[in-house]
Amino acid sequence: MDGVNKHEGYIPTSSQEERDFTRQREQWAISLSNIANVVLLLSKIYASYVSLSLAIIASTMDSLLDLLSGIIIWWAAMSMKRVNKYIYPIGKKRRQPLEIMIFACVMTMLGLEIIIESSYKLLWVVGIMLTVTGIKFLLFIFCRQFDNKIVKAYAQDHFFDVITNFVSLGATLLAKAYVWWLDPIGAILLAFYTIYIWAGTIIENAQSLSSTSAPSNFLAKLTYLVWNHDRAIIKIKTIYAYTLGDYYFAKIDIVLSKDMLLWKAHDIGELLQN
Incomplete structure (x- = not known):
């Protein structure tokens, strides 16, 4: 994501x-x-x-x-x-x-x-x-x-x-x-x-412009935001962010239950991305 x-x-x-x-x-x-x-x-x-x-x-x-x-x-x-x-x-x-x-x-x-x-x-x-x-x-x-x-x-x-x-x-x-x-x-x-x-x-x-890593306090807040986004999230597999001009580009991989319906998993991921 x-x-x-x-x-x-x-x-x-x-x-x-x-x-x-x-x-x-x-x-x-x-x-x-x-x-x-x-x-x-x-x-x-x-x-x-x-x-x-x-x-x-x-x-x-x-x-x-x-x-x-x-x-x-x-x-x-x-x-x-x-x-x-x-x-x-x-x-x-x-x-x-x-x-x-x-x-x-x-x-x-x-x-x-x-x-x-x-x-x-x-x-x-x-x-x-x-x-x-x-x-x-x-x-x-x-x-x-x-x-x-x-x-x-x-x-x-x-x-x-x-x-x-x-x-x-x-x-x-x-x-x-x-x-x-x-x-x-x-x-x-x-x-x-x-x-x-x-x-x-x-x-x-x-x-x-050099795509340097986001500061640790930004990553900590981002991790907190992702973990508390939805109770269905089992764990955070990957999370990092780097500069993209005046913004940060973030990549996040979350783990959900293997039995969860696809549409529900999609909605959780899309809401988190937005």
């Missing part, structure tokens, strides 16, 4: 209406994030043009890649809803971490590019940056409440933007008031932070 379980849970506890409402809110979070990325990118382009600050330009490059990566993730989410089961018999669940890895790779390349370009000295504008940071922080609060991995990637991106905006803001102000080299140094620090954060994301999603 094979089945796929989401990482975050073991037994569905919400109604179909609640799950539909949660999926709708997750879609709102993704749409709001994409719209905000467009508006904030335009604002940062204007701030970069007026201020000529290296730190602001670095942050603008980050927002540009946010938008491009957001389009990639949105396309992945839409494509997973339209699945030809004859071509993809187990769905497209593995595409989700792949697209997030693409997102992370692009962000890491951004960090390397900022380090290369950070020898230039520029200035900046405060009001737009504070507005951008505030909007990003609100989007971070909104997106972090969801369990969906794509929405969580957006939450991580929004939080990263809050950090980079504050660092670029502080670096530029200090550079203007005290020493010129604080602005490029701030850009270099942002670049290293970008590489650190998104390299970790690449590693995390690569592990989810």
Whole structure:
């Protein structure tokens, strides 16, 4: 008996209406994030043009890649809803971490590019940056409440933007008031932070694609669930689970009485699988 379980849970506890409402809110979070990325990118382009600050330009490059990566993730989410089961018999669940890895790779390349370009000295504008940071922080609060991995990637991106905006803001102000080299140094620090954060994301999603075994606490709960599923189960012959993108793929073999009717044994197995 094979089945796929989401990482975050073991037994569905919400109604179909609640799950539909949660999926709708997750879609709102993704749409709001994409719209905000467009508006904030335009604002940062204007701030970069007026201020000529290296730190602001670095942050603008980050927002540009946010938008491009957001389009990639949105396309992945839409494509997973339209699945030809004859071509993809187990769905497209593995595409989700792949697209997030693409997102992370692009962000890491951004960090390397900022380090290369950070020898230039520029200035900046405060009001737009504070507005951008505030909007990003609100989007971070909104997106972090969801369990969906794509929405969580957006939450991580929004939080990263809050950090980079504050660092670029502080670096530029200090550079203007005290020493010129604080602005490029701030850009270099942002670049290293970008590489650190998104390299970790690449590693995390690569592990989810490597079909590693589920943790022992997951297997223990799964064993408890199977054993207490039906009194007709005599013993559990085989049980294991491994990562399948954002999910766990579980294989379970149970032993029933040899005298049990076939239709009853089928119903027990099918209910357990569902």
